[in-house]
Amino acid sequence: MIEIKDLHKSYHMGSNSLHVLKGINFSVSEGEMVSIMGSSGSGKSTLLNILGILDEADEGTYHLDGTEIKNLNERVAAKYRNKFLGFIFQSFNLINYKSALDNVAMPLYYQGEKRNVRTEKAMHYLEKVGLANWAGHLPNELSGGQKQRVAIARALASDPKVLLADEPTGALDTKTSYEVMELIQGINDEGKTILVVTHEDDIAHMTKRIVNLQDGIILDDSVVKQVRAKEAKEKALAHV
Numbered sequence: 001m002i003e004i005k006d007l008h009k010s011y012h013m014g015s016n017s018l019h020v021l022k023g024i025n026f027s028v029s030e031g032e033m034v035s036i037m038g039s040s041g042s043g044k045s046t047l048l049n050i051l052g053i054l055d056e057a058d059e060g061t062y063h064l065d066g067t068e069i070k071n072l073n074e075r076v077a078a079k080y081r082n083k084f085l086g087f088i089f090q091s092f093n094l095i096n097y098k099s100a101l102d103n104v105a106m107p108l109y110y111q112g113e114k115r116n117v118r119t120e121k122a123m124h125y126l127e128k129v130g131l132a133n134w135a136g137h138l139p140n141e142l143s144g145g146q147k148q149r150v151a152i153a154r155a156l157a158s159d160p161k162v163l164l165a166d167e168p169t170g171a172l173d174t175k176t177s178y179e180v181m182e183l184i185q186g187i188n189d190e191g192k193t194i195l196v197v198t199h200e201d202d203i204a205h206m207t208k209r210i211v212n213l214q215d216g217i218i219l220d221d222s223v224v225k226q227v228r229a230k231e232a233k234e235k236a237l238a239h240v
């Protein structure tokens with residue numbers, strides 16, 4: 001599904017440059033759930049932005065679902081993003097003046113779906129994340145966990161090949177984090193390919209494979225026994 005080879009990326013600021021990704025190789029197969037784990041500044045978001053076609057590498061190759069991602073103009077990049085990818089961010093990135101339903105329907109608008117189809121599909125995904133009763137509410141009327149559920153429904157709405165989540169639990173307390181991970185695990189159980197960026201060890205262990213990124217290099221890439229978020233939540237609650 002994802003195949004990257006010898007990826008490099010530097011940022012240039014005036015006469016200074018910062019080599020952030022220093023030769024990254026990895027692939028993700030259909031249906032996998034992988035975390036990219038590393039401390040702050042290790043290059044996780046830089047890598048995820050390249051995978052998400054929001055940014056481009058300086059060197060190396062990237063194939064997404066068999067298509068080489070290279071030198072795309074913004075229109076084609078946007079088309080591929082819409083067709084292949086769903087995004088989940090730490091800060092939810094919802095549109096504040098639009099209802100939960102309209103937020104979820106946004107990607108469908110860009111896919112050219114008719115209004116009634118958009119509404120029907122958006123409602124379906126809101127139901128899936130357990131927020132059917134909140135369809136008409138604005139983001140500021142929702143809790144952090146609910147906002148992230150809306151963002152997850154939005155990411156699913158266009159039925160992307162891959163979900164990319166950058167610190168999806170970074171703004172949430174432990175219980176809510178585990179609830180969000182439970183939802184994300186359920187989506188992977190149904191077969192969706194998912195990449196989760198995190199600096200938190202417990203969250204990484206809720207995926208099935210951990211790629212350890214340090215200073216722009218993959219230090220380790222291993223399959224792990226997936227901790228089920230539901231059980232972790234019950235354990236955490238039993239301790240308070």
Ligand code: ADP
Pocket residue numbers: 011012013018020038039040041042043044045046047
């Ligand atoms: P992480 O997500 O692991 O915290 P990032 O990929 O965001 O790491 O950043 C890696 C390094 O690149 C950091 O030192 C950061 O300050 C720097 N960086 C990130 N984005 C930019 C940018 N647009 N311009 C300059 N430096 C950047």
Ligand code: MG
Pocket residue numbers: 044045046
């Ligand atoms: Mg980051």
